[in-house]
Amino acid sequence: MSTKTLARITKPGTPHFVGDGFRVHNFIPGSSTMQEMDPFIMLDYNSKYTFAPSEIPRGVGVHPHKGFETVTIAYKGKVEHGDSTGSGGVIHEGDVQWMTAAGGILHKEFHEKEWSKKGGEFQMVQLWVNLPAAHKHDQPGYQNLRNADMARVSLPGNSGEVEVIAGEFNGRKGSAKTFSPVHLFNAKLKKGAKTEFSFPKDYTTAILMIEGSSKVNDAETVPQDHFAMFRRDGETFAVEALEDTVVLILSGEQLKEPIAAHGPFVMNTREELVQAFDDFNKGKFGFLED
Ligand code: MN
Numbered sequence: 013m014s015t016k017t018l019a020r021i022t023k024p025g026t027p028h029f030v031g032d033g034f035r036v037h038n039f040i041p042g043s044s045t046m047q048e049m050d051p052f053i054m055l056d057y058n059s060k061y062t063f064a065p066s067e068i069p070r071g072v073g074v075h076p077h078k079g080f081e082t083v084t085i086a087y088k089g090k091v092e093h094g095d096s097t098g099s100g101g102v103i104h105e106g107d108v109q110w111m112t113a114a115g116g117i118l119h120k121e122f123h124e125k126e127w128s129k130k131g132g133e134f135q136m137v138q139l140w141v142n143l144p145a146a147h148k149h150d151q152p153g154y155q156n157l158r159n160a161d162m163a164r165v166s167l168p169g170n171s172g173e174v175e176v177i178a179g180e181f182n183g184r185k186g187s188a189k190t191f192s193p194v195h196l197f198n199a200k201l202k203k204g205a206k207t208e209f210s211f212p213k214d215y216t217t218a219i220l221m222i223e224g225s226s227k228v229n230d231a232e233t234v235p236q237d238h239f240a241m242f243r244r245d246g247e248t249f250a251v252e253a254l255e256d257t258v259v260l261i262l263s264g265e266q267l268k269e270p271i272a273a274h275g276p277f278v279m280n281t282r283e284e285l286v287q288a289f290d291d292f293n294k295g296k297f298g299f300l301e302d
Contacts, residue, residue: 013210014246016217018232022239024059031072033123034136035061039220039239046142046273049216050266051192053080053278054140057220059237060088063123065131071122074300077113078288079148079278081141083196084109085177085260087222089134090124096298099154106159108177110188114143114150116288116297137220137260139196145269145280147191157188171205172253174198179263181209193265201226201253210248211263217242217249224257 024037040046040055063070069092084091086103093109094100096118103109111119123134143150163176163184174181178188179195186196193215199207203224211217218241219228225235229249234240242249251259272279277288291297 013248015229016211016213016242016246016249018228019241019243021232021234022241024057024237024239027059030056031070031121033063033070033072033121034058034138036138037237040139042239044241046271050268050271051142051194051264052139052216052218052262053142053271053273054138055220055239056138057237057239058134058136060133060135062133063089063128063131066123066128069122069125069128072120074118074120074302075276076116076118076292076297077111077276078116078292078297080113080143081191082111082113083139083141084111084121085137085139085198087135087137087258089132089136090127091136092122092124093119094300095119095152095154096300097152097154101156103156104159108157108188110155110157110178112143112150112153112155114147114152116291117152118297118300120300120302135222139262140278141190141194141264142267142271142278143191144267148279148284155188161187163187167201167205167207170202172199172201172207174207175200192267195261195263197261198222199251199257199259199261201251201257201259203253203255203257206250206252208248208250209261212265213247214244215263215265217263219251219262220260222258222260224253224255226254226257226259227252
Protein backbone atom coordinates (compact mmCIF):
# COMPACT_ATOMS: atom_id res chain seq x y z
CA MET A 13 0.00 0.00 0.00
CA SER A 14 1.34 3.39 -0.91
CA THR A 15 0.57 6.82 0.45
CA LYS A 16 -2.23 8.92 -0.90
CA THR A 17 -0.81 12.44 -0.96
CA LEU A 18 -2.63 15.75 -0.68
CA ALA A 19 -3.27 17.60 -3.92
CA ARG A 20 -4.43 20.84 -2.35
CA ILE A 21 -5.81 22.48 0.76
CA THR A 22 -8.65 24.94 0.17
CA LYS A 23 -9.55 27.64 2.66
CA PRO A 24 -13.23 28.52 3.14
CA GLY A 25 -14.18 31.15 0.58
CA THR A 26 -16.60 34.04 0.97
CA PRO A 27 -19.84 32.53 2.25
CA HIS A 28 -23.19 32.97 0.53
CA PHE A 29 -26.71 32.35 1.77
CA VAL A 30 -28.90 29.50 0.55
CA GLY A 31 -32.36 30.83 1.26
CA ASP A 32 -31.98 32.75 4.52
CA GLY A 33 -31.05 29.79 6.71
CA PHE A 34 -27.79 28.36 5.40
CA ARG A 35 -24.62 30.46 5.30
CA VAL A 36 -22.30 28.30 3.26
CA HIS A 37 -18.85 28.05 1.79
CA ASN A 38 -18.90 26.08 -1.45
CA PHE A 39 -16.07 23.52 -1.68
CA ILE A 40 -17.46 21.31 -4.48
CA PRO A 41 -17.35 22.09 -7.31
CA GLY A 42 -15.45 25.12 -5.91
CA SER A 43 -12.32 25.45 -7.97
CA SER A 44 -12.80 21.93 -9.38
CA THR A 45 -15.19 20.58 -11.96
CA MET A 46 -17.97 18.14 -11.09
CA GLN A 47 -16.15 15.60 -13.28
CA GLU A 48 -12.97 15.90 -11.18
CA MET A 49 -14.94 15.37 -7.97
CA ASP A 50 -17.08 12.52 -9.38
CA PRO A 51 -19.26 11.12 -7.74
CA PHE A 52 -19.47 14.15 -5.40
CA ILE A 53 -21.09 16.97 -7.34
CA MET A 54 -21.66 19.59 -4.65
CA LEU A 55 -20.51 20.30 -1.10
CA ASP A 56 -21.74 23.33 0.79
CA TYR A 57 -20.40 23.90 4.28
CA ASN A 58 -22.16 26.07 6.83
CA SER A 59 -19.21 26.73 9.15
CA LYS A 60 -20.19 27.65 12.72
CA TYR A 61 -22.48 30.65 12.57
CA THR A 62 -24.77 32.06 15.22
CA PHE A 63 -28.33 32.75 14.15
CA ALA A 64 -30.37 35.20 16.21
CA PRO A 65 -33.69 33.91 17.55
CA SER A 66 -36.51 34.03 15.01
CA GLU A 67 -40.21 33.23 15.39
CA ILE A 68 -40.32 32.49 11.66
CA PRO A 69 -37.88 29.66 10.90
CA ARG A 70 -35.18 30.54 8.39
CA GLY A 71 -34.41 28.19 5.54
CA VAL A 72 -35.23 27.33 1.95
CA GLY A 73 -38.79 27.01 0.67
CA VAL A 74 -40.13 24.39 -1.72
CA HIS A 75 -37.64 23.53 -4.48
CA PRO A 76 -36.93 20.53 -6.72
CA HIS A 77 -34.04 18.07 -7.09
CA LYS A 78 -33.53 15.35 -9.69
CA GLY A 79 -30.83 12.87 -10.64
CA PHE A 80 -28.77 12.62 -7.44
CA GLU A 81 -28.85 12.35 -3.63
CA THR A 82 -28.60 15.10 -1.04
CA VAL A 83 -26.82 14.23 2.20
CA THR A 84 -27.31 16.64 5.10
CA ILE A 85 -25.01 16.26 8.10
CA ALA A 86 -26.03 18.28 11.16
CA TYR A 87 -23.19 19.22 13.54
CA LYS A 88 -24.90 22.10 15.37
CA GLY A 89 -28.52 23.18 15.18
CA LYS A 90 -31.59 21.35 13.89
CA VAL A 91 -33.19 21.23 10.48
CA GLU A 92 -36.77 20.33 9.67
CA HIS A 93 -37.45 18.75 6.34
CA GLY A 94 -40.53 17.85 4.36
CA ASP A 95 -40.88 16.47 0.84
CA SER A 96 -43.41 15.68 -1.86
CA THR A 97 -43.36 11.94 -1.11
CA GLY A 98 -44.71 12.67 2.37
CA SER A 99 -41.39 12.00 4.10
CA GLY A 100 -40.10 14.45 6.61
CA GLY A 101 -38.72 14.96 10.04
CA VAL A 102 -36.14 16.73 12.11
CA ILE A 103 -32.41 16.31 11.58
CA HIS A 104 -31.00 16.64 15.09
CA GLU A 105 -27.41 17.37 16.04
CA GLY A 106 -25.29 14.40 14.99
CA ASP A 107 -27.91 13.02 12.61
CA VAL A 108 -27.59 12.59 8.87
CA GLN A 109 -30.36 12.76 6.32
CA TRP A 110 -29.76 10.90 3.09
CA MET A 111 -32.37 11.91 0.51
CA THR A 112 -32.48 10.16 -2.85
CA ALA A 113 -34.02 12.68 -5.23
CA ALA A 114 -33.59 10.26 -8.17
CA GLY A 115 -36.59 10.66 -10.53
CA GLY A 116 -37.65 13.97 -9.01
CA ILE A 117 -38.71 15.39 -5.68
CA LEU A 118 -39.83 18.66 -4.13
CA HIS A 119 -38.68 19.52 -0.65
CA LYS A 120 -38.16 22.32 1.85
CA GLU A 121 -35.43 22.75 4.45
CA PHE A 122 -35.90 25.03 7.46
CA HIS A 123 -34.41 25.53 10.91
CA GLU A 124 -36.51 23.48 13.31
CA LYS A 125 -39.25 25.66 14.81
CA GLU A 126 -38.33 25.47 18.50
CA TRP A 127 -34.60 25.73 17.75
CA SER A 128 -35.30 28.78 15.61
CA LYS A 129 -37.11 30.53 18.46
CA LYS A 130 -34.00 30.24 20.62
CA GLY A 131 -31.43 30.61 17.85
CA GLY A 132 -27.82 29.63 18.41
CA GLU A 133 -24.80 28.10 16.82
CA PHE A 134 -25.46 26.35 13.53
CA GLN A 135 -23.03 24.11 11.63
CA MET A 136 -23.95 21.82 8.78
CA VAL A 137 -22.76 20.11 5.61
CA GLN A 138 -24.79 19.39 2.53
CA LEU A 139 -23.19 16.99 0.10
CA TRP A 140 -24.67 15.95 -3.24
CA VAL A 141 -23.79 12.44 -4.42
CA ASN A 142 -24.44 11.76 -8.09
CA LEU A 143 -26.52 8.75 -9.10
CA PRO A 144 -25.51 6.30 -11.81
CA ALA A 145 -27.52 6.80 -15.04
CA ALA A 146 -29.37 3.55 -14.32
CA HIS A 147 -30.84 5.05 -11.11
CA LYS A 148 -31.52 8.67 -12.08
CA HIS A 149 -35.17 7.87 -12.79
CA ASP A 150 -35.81 5.68 -9.73
CA GLN A 151 -38.50 6.47 -7.18
CA PRO A 152 -37.27 9.02 -4.61
CA GLY A 153 -36.20 7.73 -1.22
CA TYR A 154 -35.36 8.98 2.23
CA GLN A 155 -33.03 7.65 4.91
CA ASN A 156 -33.02 9.22 8.33
CA LEU A 157 -29.73 8.14 9.90
CA ARG A 158 -29.98 8.86 13.58
CA ASN A 159 -26.79 9.42 15.50
CA ALA A 160 -27.67 6.85 18.17
CA ASP A 161 -27.96 4.13 15.51
CA MET A 162 -24.71 4.90 13.70
CA ALA A 163 -21.97 2.31 13.36
CA ARG A 164 -18.94 3.30 15.43
CA VAL A 165 -15.36 2.15 15.63
CA SER A 166 -13.50 2.98 18.85
CA LEU A 167 -9.89 3.90 18.30
CA PRO A 168 -7.09 2.35 20.38
CA GLY A 169 -6.26 3.84 23.75
CA ASN A 170 -9.51 5.72 24.10
CA SER A 171 -8.20 8.18 21.52
CA GLY A 172 -11.48 8.72 19.75
CA GLU A 173 -13.93 7.06 17.40
CA VAL A 174 -14.98 6.91 13.79
CA GLU A 175 -18.68 7.21 12.99
CA VAL A 176 -19.41 5.31 9.83
CA ILE A 177 -22.25 7.02 7.96
CA ALA A 178 -21.76 5.09 4.72
CA GLY A 179 -19.28 2.52 3.46
CA GLU A 180 -16.91 0.68 5.74
CA PHE A 181 -14.15 1.42 8.24
CA ASN A 182 -12.16 -1.36 9.97
CA GLY A 183 -14.87 -3.91 9.24
CA ARG A 184 -17.79 -1.80 10.47
CA LYS A 185 -20.38 -0.87 7.87
CA GLY A 186 -22.45 2.30 7.85
CA SER A 187 -26.20 1.89 7.48
CA ALA A 188 -26.69 4.28 4.55
CA LYS A 189 -27.74 2.53 1.38
CA THR A 190 -25.83 3.96 -1.58
CA PHE A 191 -26.08 3.34 -5.33
CA SER A 192 -22.32 3.29 -5.93
CA PRO A 193 -19.43 2.71 -3.52
CA VAL A 194 -19.25 5.71 -1.18
CA HIS A 195 -17.46 5.99 2.17
CA LEU A 196 -18.50 8.79 4.48
CA PHE A 197 -17.14 9.02 8.05
CA ASN A 198 -16.93 11.46 10.92
CA ALA A 199 -13.60 10.85 12.61
CA LYS A 200 -13.64 12.25 16.14
CA LEU A 201 -10.04 12.27 17.32
CA LYS A 202 -8.65 13.40 20.60
CA LYS A 203 -5.59 15.63 20.58
CA GLY A 204 -2.55 13.60 19.54
CA ALA A 205 -4.54 10.68 18.09
CA LYS A 206 -3.36 9.41 14.74
CA THR A 207 -5.48 7.23 12.47
CA GLU A 208 -4.97 5.74 9.04
CA PHE A 209 -7.58 5.54 6.33
CA SER A 210 -7.37 3.49 3.19
CA PHE A 211 -9.39 3.70 -0.02
CA PRO A 212 -8.81 2.48 -3.57
CA LYS A 213 -6.29 4.60 -5.45
CA ASP A 214 -8.64 5.99 -8.07
CA TYR A 215 -11.50 6.92 -5.69
CA THR A 216 -12.21 10.62 -5.26
CA THR A 217 -11.10 11.31 -1.70
CA ALA A 218 -11.22 14.46 0.42
CA ILE A 219 -11.49 15.66 4.01
CA LEU A 220 -13.21 18.62 5.62
CA MET A 221 -11.99 19.86 9.00
CA ILE A 222 -15.17 20.40 10.99
CA GLU A 223 -13.48 21.01 14.32
CA GLY A 224 -9.86 21.60 15.24
CA SER A 225 -6.91 21.15 12.93
CA SER A 226 -4.96 18.07 11.84
CA LYS A 227 -1.73 17.05 10.25
CA VAL A 228 -2.00 14.83 7.19
CA ASN A 229 0.69 12.23 6.37
CA ASP A 230 3.03 13.77 8.95
CA ALA A 231 3.43 16.64 6.55
CA GLU A 232 0.80 19.28 5.93
CA THR A 233 -1.50 20.93 8.46
CA VAL A 234 -5.15 21.27 7.50
CA PRO A 235 -6.73 24.02 9.64
CA GLN A 236 -10.31 24.09 10.90
CA ASP A 237 -12.98 24.75 8.23
CA HIS A 238 -10.52 23.90 5.43
CA PHE A 239 -11.13 21.30 2.75
CA ALA A 240 -8.35 19.07 1.47
CA MET A 241 -8.37 16.98 -1.69
CA PHE A 242 -6.18 13.90 -2.27
CA ARG A 243 -4.40 12.74 -5.40
CA ARG A 244 -5.15 9.38 -7.00
CA ASP A 245 -1.58 8.26 -6.31
CA GLY A 246 -1.95 5.77 -3.47
CA GLU A 247 -4.36 4.18 -1.02
CA THR A 248 -3.48 5.18 2.52
CA PHE A 249 -3.29 8.45 4.39
CA ALA A 250 -2.86 9.35 8.05
CA VAL A 251 -4.67 12.04 10.03
CA GLU A 252 -3.13 13.25 13.28
CA ALA A 253 -5.24 15.49 15.49
CA LEU A 254 -3.31 18.57 16.62
CA GLU A 255 -6.17 19.33 19.01
CA ASP A 256 -9.52 17.64 19.67
CA THR A 257 -10.80 17.23 16.17
CA VAL A 258 -13.76 16.23 14.03
CA VAL A 259 -12.90 15.39 10.42
CA LEU A 260 -15.43 14.55 7.74
CA ILE A 261 -13.90 11.97 5.42
CA LEU A 262 -15.36 11.26 2.01
CA SER A 263 -14.26 8.82 -0.64
CA GLY A 264 -16.20 7.47 -3.60
CA GLU A 265 -15.77 5.46 -6.76
CA GLN A 266 -16.02 7.57 -9.88
CA LEU A 267 -19.13 6.93 -11.97
CA LYS A 268 -17.28 8.06 -15.12
CA GLU A 269 -20.52 9.03 -16.86
CA PRO A 270 -21.28 12.27 -18.69
CA ILE A 271 -22.69 15.07 -16.52
CA ALA A 272 -25.29 17.59 -17.66
CA ALA A 273 -26.10 19.84 -14.72
CA HIS A 274 -28.14 22.94 -14.16
CA GLY A 275 -29.18 24.16 -10.73
CA PRO A 276 -31.00 21.40 -8.85
CA PHE A 277 -31.00 18.93 -11.78
CA VAL A 278 -28.03 16.70 -12.60
CA MET A 279 -28.52 14.39 -15.57
CA ASN A 280 -26.31 12.75 -18.21
CA THR A 281 -27.35 14.63 -21.35
CA ARG A 282 -28.68 18.04 -22.28
CA GLU A 283 -31.87 16.44 -23.59
CA GLU A 284 -32.51 14.84 -20.19
CA LEU A 285 -31.89 18.19 -18.52
CA VAL A 286 -34.46 19.92 -20.74
CA GLN A 287 -36.86 17.05 -20.01
CA ALA A 288 -36.28 17.45 -16.25
CA PHE A 289 -37.20 21.16 -16.38
CA ASP A 290 -40.23 20.33 -18.51
CA ASP A 291 -41.38 17.60 -16.10
CA PHE A 292 -40.89 19.93 -13.13
CA ASN A 293 -42.83 22.75 -14.81
CA LYS A 294 -45.66 20.33 -15.63
CA GLY A 295 -45.93 19.37 -11.95
CA LYS A 296 -44.63 15.82 -12.41
CA PHE A 297 -42.49 16.05 -9.24
CA GLY A 298 -45.64 16.00 -7.14
CA PHE A 299 -46.90 18.68 -4.80
CA LEU A 300 -45.67 20.18 -1.56
CA GLU A 301 -47.30 22.99 0.37
CA ASP A 302 -45.17 26.02 1.26
MN1 MN B 1 -32.64 20.99 -1.31
